[in-house]
Amino acid sequence: MPYTFDKLLFGPSGVPHSSPKPDTIAGIKRVAELGLDCMELAFVQRVSMGPEKAAKVKALSEELGIRLTVHAPYYINLNSPEPEKIEASKVRMLQAARVGYACGAESICIHAAFYMKAAPEVVYQKVKEGFTEVTEILKKEDVKVWMRPEVMGKLTQFGTVTETVRLSTEVPGVLPLVDFAHLHARSIGEYNTYDEFCQVLQEMKDGLGQEALERLHLHVSGIEYGPKGEKKHLILEESDYNYKDLMRALKDYKCKGFVICESPNQEDDAMLMKQTYEAL
Numbered sequence: 001m002p003y004t005f006d007k008l009l010f011g012p013s014g015v016p017h018s019s020p021k022p023d024t025i026a027g028i029k030r031v032a033e034l035g036l037d038c039m040e041l042a043f044v045q046r047v048s049m050g051p052e053k054a055a056k057v058k059a060l061s062e063e064l065g066i067r068l069t070v071h072a073p074y075y076i077n078l079n080s081p082e083p084e085k086i087e088a089s090k091v092r093m094l095q096a097a098r099v100g101y102a103c104g105a106e107s108i109c110i111h112a113a114f115y116m117k118a119a120p121e122v123v124y125q126k127v128k129e130g131f132t133e134v135t136e137i138l139k140k141e142d143v144k145v146w147m148r149p150e151v152m153g154k155l156t157q158f159g160t161v162t163e164t165v166r167l168s169t170e171v172p173g174v175l176p177l178v179d180f181a182h183l184h185a186r187s188i189g190e191y192n193t194y195d196e197f198c199q200v201l202q203e204m205k206d207g208l209g210q211e212a213l214e215r216l217h218l219h220v221s222g223i224e225y226g227p228k229g230e231k232k233h234l235i236l237e238e239s240d241y242n243y244k245d246l247m248r249a250l251k252d253y254k255c256k257g258f259v260i261c262e263s264p265n266q267e268d269d270a271m272l273m274k275q276t277y278e279a280l
């Protein structure tokens with residue numbers, strides 16, 4: 001994939017709330033006005049954008065220097081017991097990648113699977129099969145996007161740091177999407193100190209090299225959690241999330257790439273993190 005970064009980029013998940021219209025074009029303009037750097041196109045219900053609109057999104061984002069990522073639909077489960085649901089999952093991954101690429105997006109976030117009470121290794125192999133097939137098709141079509149299995153927040157969901165790093169070493173075109181809030185929720189309160197953040201970045205560096213840290217795609221927000229992990233996303237300052245030390249760890253590991261904010265006040269918290277990071 002040809003994409004490189006000269007720094008960390010901060011932006012909201014989806015169109016900012018303060019956008020005058022809930023539309024991608026207006027959203028990108030608003031991100032630029034706010035002085036943010038990037039935006040995630042939230043194709044979370046379905047991928048509905050046509051080619052003309054996608055071309056407009058691409059032209060505007062290039063003009064304004066706002067880089068884009070995509071969140072693929074939630075309805076993906078590469079470990080479904082029903083074969084037709086696995087096929088539908090792959091189709092959704094392909095659609096998100098193709099339309100995202102037409103928009104100029106570089107990186108696609110995917111909720112890969114649920115364990116469905118199966119052994120993690122069995123699930124891993126099914127996820128690997130799905131990602132292998134999808135990335136081979138995208139390569140043939142010259143769709144240049146990173147496909148990113150997300151580190152998930154619920155214990156029923158496939159996606160630990162170790163699983164996503166391993167998949168990235170075994171399938172070309174794949175890199176992890178580390179959701180630091182999910183990690184905090186999944187571990188029921190851990191991963192909230194400088195040392196623990198460094199441990200995650202070190203695991204990525206050991207498995208995938210410094211290059212992976214220089215093309216990150218992260219999700220960060222406050223989060224509420226219980227014994228089963230994630231409950232809901234929160235505003236950073238209304239949560240226990242130690243984003244200040246996360247920013248410090250990202251700086252110390254010379255990280256670059258996308259930091260997408262999924263707080264309920266996404267653009268405000270994206271700005272808070274950007275300012276905190278830049279003041280270091």
Ligand SMILES: [Zn+2]
Binds near residue numbers: 071109111150
């Ligand atoms: Zn997600």
